[in-house]
Amino acid sequence: MIKRILFLSYYYTPDLGPGAFRNTALVESILKEIHEDTILDVMTTMPNRYQSFNDEVPAHVNSGSLRLHRFAVPQHTNGFWKQIKSFLSYRKQVLQATKATHYDLVFASSSKLFTAYLAFQIAKKRRLPLYIDLRDLFAENIRELIKWPFIAYPLSWILKIFFEKPCLKYATHINVNSEGFLKSLDYIKHERISFFPNGIDDLFLNIPPSQEVQSNIKIVCYAGNIGEGQGLDKIIPPLAQKLGSGFLFYIIGAGNTKQKLIDALNNLNIKNVKLISPVKRAELMQYYQQSHYLFLHLNDFEAFRKVLPSKLFEYGAMDKPILAGVAGYAKEFIEKHIQSNYFVFEPCDWKSAYHYLVNDHYQVMTRPTFIAKFRRETISDQMAKSILFYLPKN
Known part of the structure; x- marks a missing residue:
């Protein structure tokens, strides 16, 4: 008898971002473990995260045990309400595609709770085991991402009580990609929770040692989303202004606060920040190699003290x-695992970052222990086994 796994991930290759990278690798690991008697139904979206990046890919792939479905959804540029509109389109198409199909296990990888809740609805209705890969604490984040408290706090409470808790309490197993989430999940039995973080993709393995960057100007590179969560508009303008022409910032990415960053740079007449649209990872590697420093920043929100940015694995x-x-x-993760050649400062504290950059005795240094421990393929293989443990044997 054929077994079927329903795999829900809003993002998937060739889309950019941690969700796409993580779940593409995880699908590959699951396919290595299953046989011809098991079908993996992956339901995702066509590339939609960034308007400037939109590779053409087939809507459906049927290969071996893989059934891949990419649904077209509206572009959302990471705006909150537009994301909801895009997700509702995804939800409608998933429900339509799954209504006549029998499944044995439901998996969902979710950062904003929507995908996890959709998986919960499907699994509960059919009384199926549910495995959730929890990549963010959306109900907590919303309190700080929405600037009007009279909306943010009631909405956060509603999401927590009526969406997050029922979903996670039903789940057979929950994986967290940050151990910082554990305190928020104290209502879940410890034995139902695992920790498989993001990891280092093959592209970033076996990189030759950096050559000396031939430039009198020090280059600081940031790559990733430009949204409220990153707070770049709070840190980059004053830092770049103070450092002056001896430093150049590459800001690679897009997001719903990019215009806010542009306005802040223009107001200060800053010329040493170069904004670059999202690029494929092979090209991104070239920017990293041209740079002296790799920059990461999270906004000064309480909820973000629990997250583990996926970019740390790339940079590390x-x-x-x-x-x-x-x-x-x-911060704890950096100190414990990256260990060398880093500087951590409090979010939005541009003065500390400035003093480090102007006083640093620059050096490059490999991190072989970190690389060996956090290879994406190894982590994905382990997580695939964890997921398949819940696939009924008969």
Whole structure:
């Protein structure tokens, strides 16, 4: 008898971002473990995260045990309400595609709770085991991402009580990609929770040692989303202005606060920040190699003290110094695992970042222990086995 796994991930290759990278690798690991008697139904979206990046890919792939469905959804540029509109389109198409199909296990990888809740509805209705890969604490984040408290706090409470808790309490198993989430999940039995974080993709393994960057100008590179969560408009303009022409910032990415960043740069007449649209990872690697420092920043929100930015794994695989404006669990992780050639400062504290950059005795340094421990393929293989443990044997 054929077994079927329903795999829900809003993002998937060739889309950019941690969700796409993580779940593409996880699908590959699951396919290595299953046989011809098991079908993996992956339901995702066509590339939609960034308007400037939109590779053409087939809507459906049927290969071996893989059934891949990419649904077209509206572009959302990471705006909150537009994301909801896009997700509702995804939800409608998933429900239509799954209504006549029997499944044995439901999996969902979710950062904003929507995908996890959709999986919960499907699994509960059919009384199926549910495995959730929890990549963010959306109900907590919303309190700080929405600037009107009279909306943010009631909405956060509603999401927590009526969506997050029922979903996670029903789940057979929950994986967290940050151990900082555990305190928020104290109502879940410990044995139902695992920790498989993000990891280092093959592209970032076996990188040759950095050559000396032939430039009198020090280059600081940031790559990733430009949204409220990153707070770049709070840190980059004053830092770039104070550092002056001896430093150049590459800001690679897009997001719903990019215009806010542009306005702040223009107001200060800053010329040493170069904004670059999202690029494929092979090209991104070239920017990293041209740079002296790799920059990471999270906004000064309490909820973000629990997250573990996926960018740390990319940066940690390089031999460049890491400049990280993070606190809480991310700071602990850097100190414990990255260990060398980094500087951590409090979010939005541009003065500390400035003093480090002007006084740093620049050096490059490989991190072989970190690379060996956090290879994406190894982590995905382990997580695939964890998921398949819940696939009924008969």
